[in-house]
Amino acid sequence: MLRALFALLFFQLAGEVTARGLDLPVPGPVIGFVLLALLLAAWPAARREIEPVADGLLRHLSLLFVPAAVGVIQQWGLVRTQALPIGVALVVSTWAALAVTALVFRAVARRLGLADAIGEAG
Amino acid sequence: MENVFQLWVYLSASPLLWLTVTLGAYLLAETIARAARYAALANPVLIAVALVALLLHLTRTAYPTYFAGAQFVHFLLGPATVALAVPLVREAARVRRLILPVLAALAAGSTTAIVTAMGVAWALGATPEVVVSLAPKSVTTPIAMGIAAANGGVPALTAVFVLMTGVIGGISVTPLMNLLRVRDYTARGFAAGLASHGIGTARAFQVNRLAGTFAGLALALNGLATSLLVPLILALWR
Numbered sequence: 001m002l003r004a005l006f007a008l009l010f011f012q013l014a015g016e017v018t019a020r021g022l023d024l025p026v027p028g029p030v031i032g033f034v035l036l037a038l039l040l041a042a043w044p045a046a047r048r049e050i051e052p053v054a055d056g057l058l059r060h061l062s063l064l065f066v067p068a069a070v071g072v073i074q075q076w077g078l079v080r081t082q083a084l085p086i087g088v089a090l091v092v093s094t095w096a097a098l099a100v101t102a103l104v105f106r107a108v109a110r111r112l113g114l115a116d117a118i119g120e121a122g
Numbered sequence: 123m124e125n126v127f128q129l130w131v132y133l134s135a136s137p138l139l140w141l142t143v144t145l146g147a148y149l150l151a152e153t154i155a156r157a158a159r160y161a162a163l164a165n166p167v168l169i170a171v172a173l174v175a176l177l178l179h180l181t182r183t184a185y186p187t188y189f190a191g192a193q194f195v196h197f198l199l200g201p202a203t204v205a206l207a208v209p210l211v212r213e214a215a216r217v218r219r220l221i222l223p224v225l226a227a228l229a230a231g232s233t234t235a236i237v238t239a240m241g242v243a244w245a246l247g248a249t250p251e252v253v254v255s256l257a258p259k260s261v262t263t264p265i266a267m268g269i270a271a272a273n274g275g276v277p278a279l280t281a282v283f284v285l286m287t288g289v290i291g292g293i294s295v296t297p298l299m300n301l302l303r304v305r306d307y308t309a310r311g312f313a314a315g316l317a318s319h320g321i322g323t324a325r326a327f328q329v330n331r332l333a334g335t336f337a338g339l340a341l342a343l344n345g346l347a348t349s350l351l352v353p354l355i356l357a358l359w360r
Binding site: 005008009011012026027028029030032033037040041047050051054055060061064066067069071073075078079082084090091092093094096097099100101102103104105106108112117118 | 170189202
C-alpha cells in the first residue's frame with residue numbers, strides 16, 4: 001500500500017515537474033496519469049501493487065470534490081447578476097455535450113462493426 | 123458553558139474538526155444515495171455539499187477556516203487523477219479497438235460543449251467576460267482555469283462553472299442516456315467524463331467500472347482537446 005501511494009505521488013510530482021519544466025498547458029496530475037499509464041503498459045507486474053490503492057481512491061472520487069464544491073456556494077455573488085444566462089447555458093450545454101458524445105461514440109462504433117467491444121448493456 | 127465555548131473555539135480552528143465533518147458528511151451522503159438505490163438526483167457530492175454548507179452556515183464558519191481542514195481531502199484529487207491510469211491500462215485492449223469512436227466522440231463532444239455554452243450565454247445577454255469563462259466549463263478545474271486565464275476569461279468564475287457543470291452532468295447523465303436509449307457503458311461513461319470531468323467520472327464509477335474507465339479517459343482527452351479548441355473557436359468568434 002505504501003509503495004502504491006508512493007508511486008501515485010511520485011508520478012504526480014513527475015507530472016508537475018514536466019508540466020512546469022516544459023511550460024505545458026496541461027496540469028501536472030494529467031501528465032502523471034499519462035506517465036503512469038506508460039509505465040504500467042511497459043511493466044504489467046507493477047499493476048498488481050498499485051491496483052488496490054488506485055481502485056480504492058477512485059471508488060470514493062466523489063468525496064474528493066466536496067471541499068471545492070462547498071466553496072462554490074461562497075462564490076454565489078459572482079454569479080448572481082447573470083444567473084439566468086449562466087444557469088441556462090450550463091444546463092443546455094452539458095446536456096448537449098452528453099448527448100452528442102454518446103450518440104457519436106455509438107454511431108461510429110456500430111458503423112465500424114465494433115458493437116461487441118462497446119460493453120455490456122446498461 | 124464557558125468550557126464548551128472554549129472547546130468550540132479550539133476545535134473550530136483546528137483541521138481535525140472540518141476534516142472529520144467532510145468525511146462524516148460524505149459517509150452520510152453515501153448512505154442516503156445507497157438508500158435511494160443510487161438514483162441520479164441522490165448525488166453524493168450534492169448531498170454532502172448541502173450538509174457541510176448548512177453546518178458552516180449554522181456555525182458561522184468562514185470557508186477558509188473550513189478549507190484548512192478539508193484541504194487534506196482536496197489534495198487527494200491529484201493522486202486520484204494519476205490513479206485513473208490503472209483502469210485505463212486494465213482495459214487497454216478495448217480502448218485500442220475503440221480508438222476511432224473515441225476520437226470521433228471527442229472531437230464532436232468537445233466542440234459541442236464549448237460552442238453551446240458560449241452561444242447560449244451570449245444569446246441570453248451574458249457579458250463577454252462570462253461567455254469566455256464558460257467556454258472550458260466541461261474540463262477538470264486546473265485545466266479550465268488555465269484556459270480561462272489564457273483567453274481573457276476570469277479563472278475564479280470558471281472554477282465555479284466547472285463545479286456546477288460537474289454536478290449537472292453527474293445528476294443528468296443516467297436519465298439522459300436512458301432517454302436516448304444509449305445502453306453501452308463505454309459510450310455512457312465516455313460522455314460523462316467528457317461533459318462533466320471528475321464529478322461525471324465519479325458518477326460513472328458509481329454505476330459501472332467500465333463506464334468509469336472510459337470516463338477517466340474522456341476527462342484526460344477533453345482537457346487536451348479543449349485547450350486546443352478554445353483559442354481556435356474564439357478566433358472564429360471574434
